[in-house]
Amino acid sequence: MGITFRNETFRDDFTFRNSPEHIRRFPFPFHEDAYMYAVNIEPHVVGPKGSVLENLIDVDEHYVAEMQDRAMVLAEDPLRCQSLPHMTLAGWDLLELLMEQQAQGYPEHFTLTRDGDRWRWINRPLGIDDTFTFGDTSTLPYGPMEYITRQSQGDFCILDQRDGNLWMDAGMVTTQADWSLDFDIGMNFFEWHAPVPLAHEKGIFTRALKFLTNIQQGKPARRLNWTMTINPRLDTSPENYHKWGPDRTTVTPENVGDKVHLRVELQSFWRLPRSNGIVFPIRCYLIKMDELVTQPKWARRLHRVIRDLPDELANYKGLTRYRPTLVEWLSKLDDGSPTSPGFGPY
Amino acid sequence: MAAKSIISRPVYGTLSPQPGKHHLFVADAEGALAIGEMAERTPPGFFDGAEIVFIPGPDRKHVAALEALKPAQFHEAPSFASLLPRLRQTLANAHMGLRLYLSGTEGLIGQAMQAALEAGIDHTSIQTEHRGSLARRMQCVHCKGITENVTTQPATCAHCGLLLLVRDHYSRRIAAFQGVCINAEDRSEIPPMEEIFR
């Protein structure tokens, strides 16, 4: 039967909503009533039916609207999609991965036919039917990475592996949580994470890098990260910070439920076969407080997490200005009763 | 030097002679002193295979001292922009075995390194030593314009006029620190401007 794609916006009138089944499948990121950095990396294997892990590359009801928003961002600022010259092969690797995963997970929406290096790709939701030669950039309207990531939800960073480090040498980044691909491209793993507070001192990145450089083909891994966003805005780039920053001053006790969104990133890590690079998809899920608190356990837990978050982290995540208002609003939904361990709503 | 910093902030060392067949020095102003001090530790004949490209201050201080090292080639340039075509040409024709030494202001080191990266030199193999002004090159993350010689925190973007927090986050590719609007959330908040990168 397939997915019913919503017609909605992530800017201006902000008509983005989650359907009830999408609220239930939301990847709530807190397994206990507190949050601290950890190397929370686990194998990226298929999860239960009806969850965001049902397929390793998830396509959901927001697909078409997200792709429209991406096209608008790129029209305004083409620097959001860049690939250093040595990364074209990795772009082809990514194109293969995303076409195969989407076609396998959603055959009613995507079809890939391969005849040697002659490939045909049908993307029904976006009305695309292209035949091209795999490996020949002149047969696609964009470079391979840009072509396929204009048709795939989430941001994508492609990392080159050399000298025991990972180098962010290509990416499509239009739904980022406040970091600039244009500025960070070419940096190594430690450099582009440099602004993250606390984690370096804890040795988090050293351990994470060791793990990531050893990721093997056919054995992807994943982790969750989170922040909060005012209004369901995908493009919270530093480039446009002066445009969306004022939103943070608009939170009032009356509009918390509608305006404040939990923003969860499902990050996965895949070894790319031809280039020996790593692709790092960052899939963003948004849920407004009104939707989230329909699950009482999540409401209680989020209250405790946000209330007890260390100030440095709250500041880094940009919550400082509206945290008291949010905590006050959430506290009314927290009767103090215990929450069950684990991510699920029950 | 900044007291508390972050990992993307460049770390400069002390120039030291590297194994190699050719040695290319690019320096400005007090960067000449770093070359002079290193020369005290170089093996005899080291400068026979060396080229020094130097941007002196208005008083041409240190020029004589550098010439006295008797490098194979010595070139004096009035500005970085004026030496860039020559630097690019040298790098384009160079062979493996060329070693690069950069000393002086952060802006000089960063821009010369940028040209070297484009020529295929890995940044970790470049010797650097910071001397002189701590003024920063800053890229405005919003309009992408570069403002040279930033000495204040916050600083005004010379292109779009936004008031920017000058971060320690640094891009070798752009050869600049990142500037992010400091009062984006509420433009009426105007923090005091202090001169801190002297």
Add this chain to the structure above:
Amino acid sequence: MSTGTTKLDVVVSDVVPVNDLVTRFHFRRRDGQLLPTFSGGAHVVVEMRDGERTRLNPYSLMGSPLDTREYTISVRRDDVGRGGSLFMHRNVRPGHEMVVSYPVNLFSLDLRARKHLMLAGGIGITPFMAQTAQLAAEGGNFELHYTCRTASLGTYADLLRERYDRRVRLYHDDLDERIELDRLLSSQPLGTHLYVCGPAGMINWVRERAATLGWPSETVHFEHFAAPQPGLPFDVTLAVTGKTIRVDEQQSVLEAIEAAGVDPPYLCRGGVCGQCETNVISYDGKFIHNDHWLSEEDHRSGCKIMPCVSRFEGRSLVLER
């Protein structure tokens, strides 16, 4: 979580003698599907069931990464080695069902390079077979210098000459032909990367000359799988599992641990990748470290061992496994 490799069920589709010492083996997937794509320089670990023993040896994939219908490896017969190559030469025939790991690349090309300068010695040619095929398909700039004992032992030399013509230079020991290394290294354009694969002596020589001539270490890539060296048998106590095992003369510590039913992670089995790094809990004796992974400090400390290639002589050794 463990980062071990995934396994592939394959069948030997062809066995081709290449010369007096080298035989090539072709593998296809038993289910008829394509094999996973790989990058030039990758290796697979081949599992050999030799009676009661399982041998696991890494071999570079030498086919074109563009053709994944089959994997090919070339095995040089080593009459005095631990027996893996002899097993391949004597026992493996077409139709033989075997298991190989997913490809892993610990010797990958730096695709930023303006030029790739490759130096091969003897059977060290195999990773370059795949890398040259990959680069040639992309129009990459490379040059291969290949040293072999005699023309008849120049494995794939003719094929490479035919494919790449003057981009391949051959040097024969019996004709006293030697690479003019210093001249070669000094005439490469800026942005060149150097790759070397061959006997340890050659790798050390090339690395030393490159460093002296001013090649930064990031531009020098080498692949040297240390084959586990035979030695005196010794006993090891595994603290976690509470087992005491014997490491035979021809066995590595890792193989002995596996034979006891304990499965530590591994990728290269050649002392390079660091996966099987193991903590030493106590010891009375001396280590024979043969790996390229641990630092000299680690070696001196007596706190760590790479069980894939390193050995021990003495009274007792307790490992955290």
